Amino acid sequence: MATTDIPEGTIRNILDQDTLKWVFVGGKGGVGKTTCSSILSILLAQVRSSVLIISTDPAHNLSDAFQQRFTKAPTLVNGFSNLYAMEVDPNVEHDDIGGNEGMDGLFSELANAIPGIDEAMSFAEMLKLVQTMDYSCIVFDTAPTGHTLRLLQFPSTLEKGLQKMMSLKSKFGGLISQMTRLFGIDDEYGEDAILGRLEGMKDVIEQVNKQFKDPDLTTFVCVCIPEFLSLYETERLVQELTKFEIDTHNIIINQVLYDEEDVESKLLRARMRMQQKYLDQFYMLYDDFNITKLPLLPQEVTGVEALKAFSSNFLSPYQPSTSRGTVEDLERKISTLKLQLEYAEAELDRLRKGKQKV
Numbered sequence: 001m002a003t004t005d006i007p008e009g010t011i012r013n014i015l016d017q018d019t020l021k022w023v024f025v026g027g028k029g030g031v032g033k034t035t036c037s038s039i040l041s042i043l044l045a046q047v048r049s050s051v052l053i054i055s056t057d058p059a060h061n062l063s064d065a066f067q068q069r070f071t072k073a074p075t076l077v078n079g080f081s082n083l084y085a086m087e088v089d090p091n092v093e094h095d096d097i098g099g100n101e102g103m104d105g106l107f108s109e110l111a112n113a114i115p116g117i118d119e120a121m122s123f124a125e126m127l128k129l130v131q132t133m134d135y136s137c138i139v140f141d142t143a144p145t146g147h148t149l150r151l152l153q154f155p156s157t158l159e160k161g162l163q164k165m166m167s168l169k170s171k172f173g174g175l176i177s178q179m180t181r182l183f184g185i186d187d188e189y190g191e192d193a194i195l196g197r198l199e200g201m202k203d204v205i206e207q208v209n210k211q212f213k214d215p216d217l218t219t220f221v222c223v224c225i226p227e228f229l230s231l232y233e234t235e236r237l238v239q240e241l242t243k244f245e246i247d248t249h250n251i252i253i254n255q256v257l258y259d260e261e262d263v264e265s266k267l268l269r270a271r272m273r274m275q276q277k278y279l280d281q282f283y284m285l286y287d288d289f290n291i292t293k294l295p296l297l298p299q300e301v302t303g304v305e306a307l308k309a310f311s312s313n314f315l316s317p318y319q320p321s322t323s324r325g326t327v328e329d330l331e332r333k334i335s336t337l338k339l340q341l342e343y344a345e346a347e348l349d350r351l352r353k354g355k356q357k358v
C-alpha cells in the first residue's frame with residue numbers, strides 16, 4: 001500500500017477529546033518532546049478553560065521553549081490568560097516532605113530501603129497540589145524515556161512502600177519509635193509521622209492510578225524521529241504503556257525531511273530515503289494510531305511566536321513546496337484556516353464569557 005493511501009493523522013483528536021485531563025508527552029532525548037508538549041498546551045489553551053504544562057525533566061527546557069523563566073509554582077505564560085507552566089524536579093524535593101533534619105535523615109534511610117520512593121513521594125505531592133488547583137487539562141513534558149516510565153510507576157512504587165512500612169511497623173513494634181527517640185527525633189517527625197504521610201498519600205495515589213488508567217482522562221503522546229533507534233524506543237515505550245494500561249494512540253514523528261523543490265544535496269536526499277524506510281515502518285506498525293508528521297525546520301522552534309507558527313502542522317499535514325499551489329493544497333489550506341478560525345472563535349467566546357463574570 002502506498003503511503004499516500006493512508007489518511008494523514010493530526011493531533012486534532014486530542015483537542016476534540018474534551019474529557020482529557022492528563023496528557024503525557026514522551027520519547028527519546030532531543031526528539032522534540034518539549035517543543036511538542038509546549039505546542040499541545042498552546043492549542044489546548046484555545047479550547048479549554050485553563051491549561052497547565054509541567055516539565056518533569058530535571059534538565060528543564062520549558063523556559064527555553066517559551067523564552068520565559070518558570071519555577072516550581074505555576075506561572076502564567078506571557079501573552080496568555082489561561083496557560084500556566086511549572087518546572088518540577090522529582091529529585092530534589094526532600095525539603096517539602098519534612099523540612100527537618102531528623103526527618104530528612106530518617107527519610108533518606110527509608111528512601112534507600114525502597115528505591116524510587118522519594119521521587120514517587122514528591123511526584124505524588126505535586127499531583128496532589130495540582131489536583132487542588134482545578135486546571136481543566138494538564139500536559140506533562142517528560143524526561144527521556146527511561147525516566148518517564150519510572151514516573152508512571154510511581155503510584156505502584158508508593159503503594160509498595162506503604163505496604164513495606166506497614167509490615168515493618170507490625171514486625172518491629174515500638175523499636176522504630178524507640179530509635180527515633182534515641183536519635184532525638186521528636187514524634188512530629190518520627191515513624192508515625194512518615195506513616196501518616198504515606199497513608200495520607202494513599203488516597204491521592206489510588207485516585208491518580210485510576211485516572212492514569214482511564215483513557216477518557218489520560219493519554220500518552222509518543223514523540224519520535226524517523227530513525228532506527230527512535231523507532232525501537234517508541235516500540236518499547238508503547239509496550240510499557242500497554243503494560244501499565246495507559247492509553248496511547250498518537251505518535252508525532254518530528255524532524256521529517258520533505259522532498260522540497262530546492263533539495264539538491266545528495267546527503268539530504270540519502271537521508272530522506274533513510275527516513276522514508278522508517279516512516280513506512282511506523283505506518284505499518286502503528287496503523288491504528290494517529291500519526292502526525294512534522295517537518296525539520298532550518299531553525300530552532302523557540303519563543304511563543306515560533307511555537308504558534310509551527311502549531312499549524314499539528315492541525316493539518318505539512319505540505320512540501322512541490323505540492324503547493326495545487327487545488328488539493330488550497331483545499332487543505334482553507335480547511336486549516338477554517339479550523340484555526342473555529343478555535344480562535346472558541347477562545348474569543350471563552351474570553352468574553354470570562355470578562356462578563358468579572
Ligand SMILES: Nc1ncnc2c1ncn2[C@@H]1O[C@H](COP(=O)(O)OP(=O)(O)OP(=O)(O)O)[C@@H](O)[C@H]1O
Nearest residue numbers: 029030031032033034035255295296297299300301
Ligand atoms: N521540527 C524541528 N525543526 C527544527 N528544530 C526543531 C524541531 N523540533 C525541535 N527542534 C529544536 O530541537 C531542539 C530540541 O527539541 P526539544 O527541546 O523539543 O527536544 P526534547 O525531546 O524536549 O529534548 P530533551 O530530551 O533534551 O528534553 C530545540 O532546540 C528545538 O527548538
Ligand SMILES: [Mg+2]
Nearest residue numbers: 033034057061
Ligand atoms: Mg525537553
